[in-house]
Amino acid sequence: MDCPDRPAQHASSPHEWRLRDHVLHTGRPLIAGILNVTPDSFSDGGRYRDPRAAIDRAHELVESGADLLDIGAESSRPGAEPVAADEEWRRLEPVFAGSSALKAPLSVDTTKVEVARRALAHGASIINDISGLRADPRLAELAAESGAGLILMHMRGTPRTMQTDTRYDDLVGDVRGFLEDALHRAIQAGCRPEQVVLDPGIGFGKSTEGNLELLARIDAFAALGRPILVGPSRKAFIGQLLDAPTDERIEGTIGACVMALDRGAHIFRVHDVREVRRALEVAYRIREAAPGEDRPDGWRSMAAAGQPESPTV
Numbered sequence: 001m002d003c004p005d006r007p008a009q010h011a012s013s014p015h016e017w018r019l020r021d022h023v024l025h026t027g028r029p030l031i032a033g034i035l036n037v038t039p040d041s042f043s044d045g046g047r048y049r050d051p052r053a054a055i056d057r058a059h060e061l062v063e064s065g066a067d068l069l070d071i072g073a074e075s076s077r078p079g080a081e082p083v084a085a086d087e088e089w090r091r092l093e094p095v096f097a098g099s100s101a102l103k104a105p106l107s108v109d110t111t112k113v114e115v116a117r118r119a120l121a122h123g124a125s126i127i128n129d130i131s132g133l134r135a136d137p138r139l140a141e142l143a144a145e146s147g148a149g150l151i152l153m154h155m156r157g158t159p160r161t162m163q164t165d166t167r168y169d170d171l172v173g174d175v176r177g178f179l180e181d182a183l184h185r186a187i188q189a190g191c192r193p194e195q196v197v198l199d200p201g202i203g204f205g206k207s208t209e210g211n212l213e214l215l216a217r218i219d220a221f222a223a224l225g226r227p228i229l230v231g232p233s234r235k236a237f238i239g240q241l242l243d244a245p246t247d248e249r250i251e252g253t254i255g256a257c258v259m260a261l262d263r264g265a266h267i268f269r270v271h272d273v274r275e276v277r278r279a280l281e282v283a284y285r286i287r288e289a290a291p292g293e294d295r296p297d298g299w300r301s302m303a304a305a306g307q308p309e310s311p312t313v
Contacts, residue, residue, distance in 0.1 A: 019148060030068070032070045036048060068104050129150065206237075211232070233276075234247075
């Protein structure tokens with residue numbers, strides 16, 4: 001992408017994420033609970049298709065420690081076919097209506113501006129665009145006018161095509177350049193840098209080796225100046241490494257999240273909220289206890305941030 005006159009850095013705090021009428025501080029790890037209301041998602045497709053089951057699951061995720069909920073109605077599994085906007089919103093509307101009172105920000109996982117606009121009207125405060133503004137650049141304009149948080153992810157191609165070619169000459173450099181361009185485009189559309197979170201797209205157009213490389217080099221994205229979200233939860237690369245089916249990948253997910261935390265990730269999009277939160281709490285406290293070790297700027301303990309102590313396990 002050609003983005004002329006891009007500033008070398010955007011003046012913003014990488015530990016402050018503004019979403020509409022409040023701010024999330026990423027000086028401690030944040031957990032985004034995944035709620036799929038689809039019939040065909042790779043991990044839990046169909047389980048929460050019924051609105052009542054989905055709303056119950058939303059409450060369960062928040063009670064388990066989710067800092068925000070990411071709700072999606074269009075599968076992004078490899079090979080998935082697109083869903084029409086009206087059908088996507090038909091699946092989402094009752095879930096947003098029934099979850100608006102939850103004490104956690106709601107994110108809509110969509111690439112369509114009309115779906116995002118409806119979700120914002122029903123209480124969402126974050127737009128999660130897995131296309132990084134390629135599918136519909138108007139999402140940046142909507143975020144700018146509404147003040148919503150905006151997650152921009154790297155993906156090669158579309159969910160239907162993304163795994164057909166996972167070769168890169170410079171994976172980290174390509175992903176970093178894509179995210180830098182996406183951030184610049186969002187700012188050009190009127191977004192404040194503080195609204196934007198960046199996601200390298202674990203599992204989206206990457207091989208197993210590529211996913212491992214990205215997780216190992218999360219610190220390469222620090223220069224972009226925005227919080228980094230990772231979503232390794234139950235992904236196929238974990239299954240390949242452990243020879244494990246989807247429902248037996250919790251330990252692998254925890255391992256990936258802990259290593260990403262150590263390398264500077266801030267937000268973790270996962271299915272298994274309670275387990276990952278507990279693991280990250282311990283890993284974070286160990287990191288802080290190491291005397292004289294360099295830590296990402298602005299990180300502080302969960303206790304200092306007002307987070308209650310985890311239960312003894």
